[in-house]
Amino acid sequence: MVLLKSPEEIAIMRKPCRIVAEILEELAQAVRPGVTTDDLDRLAEQLTYRKGARPAFKGYKPGDVVYPRTLCVSVNEEIVHGIPSGRQLKVGDIVGLDFGVVYDGFYGDAARTVPVGRISESAERLLRITREALYCGIEQCRIGNRISDIARAVQEHAEDAGYSVVEEFAGHGIGRRLHEEPQVPNYFRRGMANPRLQEGMVLAIEPMVNEGTARVRILKDGWTAVTADGKLSAHFEHSVAITGNGPEILTELGARV
C-alpha cells in the first residue's frame, strides 16, 4: 500500500531530509586522500547525534545480515552498500556516500558520489551523467505521471550516454519507514508495477549507473554490491515529495525549511 503524506507530514519530513543534506555536504568536504571510510562513518554518526537524529541504516536488517554502520561508502567498482572499513581513499577514486536518518518519526535518505582529488575525465563524465539521470527522474515527479515515467527518464539518460543502469536495486517510497511502497526502479519493463504518481507521495529516487555491464556481484560481507566486470559505478539519490506545485527535493541543500 502506498502511504500518502499530508502537507503537515511533508513539513515534518523536511527536517530529517535537511539533516541528511547538511551531513552529506560535510562528509563530501571531508573526502580527501588518506581519509578512511571508517573516518567518514564516524563523522556521519557524530553529526547525526549532534543534530538530535538517529542513523537510519545502522541495525537495518531486510534479509539475513544486519547493516552494521551509519553510512554506506562505495568506492570505484562498488555500486552501493559498501561497509566502512580501514580502507584509505586515494587520488582518482570516486566515492559514493549513501546516508539516512530518522528524526521526529520520519526518515530522510540521499546519496551522492564525489571525486577524491583529481579524477579521470571518464570518471568525471560518469558522475555528471548519473547526477543528471537523477534530475531527469525528479523532473517526472508530477501528479498523473507514473513510476514508469521516472524509470524511463533515468534509464534513457544513462543509456544514451553509453552506460547501463543497475536493476537489482531500486528507489522506494519513504516516510515513517525507510523503505515504503512503491518501488522506484531505474528501468522499466512491461508487467512491472506501475502506479500513478499522486500528491503526497514521497519517493527516494536513486539511479546506480555503471560504465560497463549492469551485472552485479555481492561480496561475502553480505552487503557490498560491486560491478561484475570491475568497472566504475556511480550513485546519486534524493528524497522527493510530489506536490501540486511539482517535485520538491527535500534532501537538496538549501531546500525550503
Ligand code: MF3
Ligand atoms: N539508500 C539505500 C537504500 O535506500 C541505503 C540502504 S542501506 C541499508 O536502499 F543498510 F539501510 F540497507
Ligand code: CO
Ligand atoms: Co534509498
